[in-house]
Amino acid sequence: MSGSGAPTASLPAEDPTGLQSFAVLLRRMNSEFNRIAQEFAQEQGLHLTDMQALIAILDADSDPDAAGEPMTPGRLRGQLNLTSGAVTACLDRLERAGHIRRVRDAGDRRVVHLHYAEAARGLARDYFRPLARSTDAARGRFSPEELEVVVRFLAEMNAELALLRRHSA
Amino acid sequence: MSGSGAPTASLPAEDPTGLQSFAVLLRRMNSEFNRIAQEFAQEQGLHLTDMQALIAILDADSDPDAAGEPMTPGRLRGQLNLTSGAVTACLDRLERAGHIRRVRDAGDRRVVHLHYAEAARGLARDYFRPLARSTDAARGRFSPEELEVVVRFLAEMNAELALLRRHSA
DNA sequence: TAAAGTATCTCAATGATTGAGAGATACTAG
DNA sequence: CTAGTATCTCTCAATCATTGAGATACTTTA
Structure with missing residues (x-):
């Protein structure tokens, strides 16, 4: 600590339930997960x-909580913050590796539904x-x-x- | 849910403090953070x-808790799971953008210490x-x-x- | 001093991602 | 029913982060 600028400094994070503690703990947890x-x-x-x-597809496909509908490339695009090309490439890789299948929706044939193969579950x-x-x-x-x-x-x-997400959108 | 293989299946995650609930909550939190x-x-x-x-550098540079020492390319390599070339490129970008400075260590002149510039704090x-x-x-x-x-x-x-980390290493 | 070890950087090859646009399908109004 | 517009996915050339082997510079050990 170089004790620089900020007047809010010199809080040695001694309060074990203070915001600082939470920030550190949450950040560390996130890093470890990643x-x-x-x-x-x-x-x-x-x-x-x-x-x-793959996880997003599994979640959507097996968890009726999310939406009841299986994942689609479009939703993946939003969820992972990718461009359309990247999504296609990613799904190509997953499909080539046998982790997922692409199935045209019967109702709206522009849409592709993504289903996981059994191997993906393992x-x-x-x-x-x-x-x-x-x-x-x-x-x-x-x-x-x-x-x-x-x-x-x-x-x-x-x-x-989640609120923060909408706020910035 | 296709009720496949696993005999542990058919837990509809009704227990609000069960493992399932934690898994879902933690995973979602991680996703949102990312x-x-x-x-x-x-x-x-x-x-x-x-x-x-940048955050790792800030943490190491301002938080004596981490190690007392400023970050180095080598430590970053381990922490972010990157190769040496990627670290160099990443630091080049950060330095070019004015977020960090590279400073040769006086003691061991092979080592580079990474310090953040004020702009990075903001x-x-x-x-x-x-x-x-x-x-x-x-x-x-x-x-x-x-x-x-x-x-x-x-x-x-x-x-x-953290334990899990060592275990797999 | 020589040899081995360590920290960082270089650079050509690889390959994921971007972004504009095409193709196919769905809706909507005339 | 047809034209027009919107939506969903995919294609493809260009871009650019990453890889990985090796070079370079320095330190430590013998």
């Missing part, structure tokens, strides 16, 4: 983009298993009441972040 | 990689401000005792993730 994701993707010969796309499981184990290990150290608090916080946090 | 980071980077004409590098502030606001908004809805629980959970989670 590093793990990237490492796994690399091991599988995939790119981080491919991995993100891949996702392999990816999530260690993360799940870690999460479970952490969960195990808290009482049900405490877990409820944590879940509530995460939900609130997500709601705020 | 999307926000990427959008911001794009607005600034930077890449996500550059942004991550950039980081602009990046973190909305995130801080969101975090604060969420924080505001919890009692001090509850916040303590959340912080403890995040810390535990990070500890587990």
Whole structure:
């Protein structure tokens, strides 16, 4: 610390539940997640983009919560912040590797629905298993009441972040 | 959900503090963070990689907690999972844009220390401000005792993730 | 001093991403 | 029903970040 400009400085982040603590913890968690994701993707010969796309497809396809509809290239484009060309290339790679199938929608034939192949499920499981184990290990150290608090916080946090998303759009 | 292989299936994630809920919440949070980071980077004409590098440099340079030492290309390489060429290119971009300076270490002259320029601080502030606001908004809805629980959970989670990192290395 | 080790950089090749535009299909109004 | 407009996906040449082997400069050990 060079004690530079900012008059708000010299807060040694001593408050363990202060904003600073949260910022540090959340940032670190994000970094770790990303590093793990990237490492796994690399091991599988995939790119981080491919991995993100695959997970988004799996989520949409198996989770009726998201929208009930399977993923489409267009939605992926928005969700991953890619251009159309990049989405096509990414899906080409995933399809060539046998992780997904493209299926023309019967109703609107401009639309392509993205379905995962069974192999992709295994891949996702392999990816999530260690993360799940870690999460479970952490969960195990808290009482049900405490877990409820944590879940509530995460939900609130997500709601705020979603808000932030719209705000800047 | 096609009710495939796994005998652990058919958990409709009804348990609001179950592992499933945590997985979904954490994953979503991670995605949002990444999307926000990427959008911001794009607005600034930077890449996500550059942004991550810049933050790592800022953290190391201003946070004595990390190591006391400023960041170096070598450490960045490990932290961001890049090759040497990519690190050099990334630092070239950041230096050209005036965000960082490269300074040869006096003691070991093979080593380059990375320091941020003042402009970079402003950039980081602009990046973190909305995130801080969101975090604060969420924080505001919890009692001090509850916040303590959340912080403890995040810390535990990070500890587990760090463990995971070593395990796979 | 020689040899081995370490930190960073160089550069040609690779390949993901961009971005404009084409092609195909859907809606909407005359 | 037809023309016109909007939407969804894909194509393709250009761009540019990344890779990876090696060069360079410095340090440490023998």
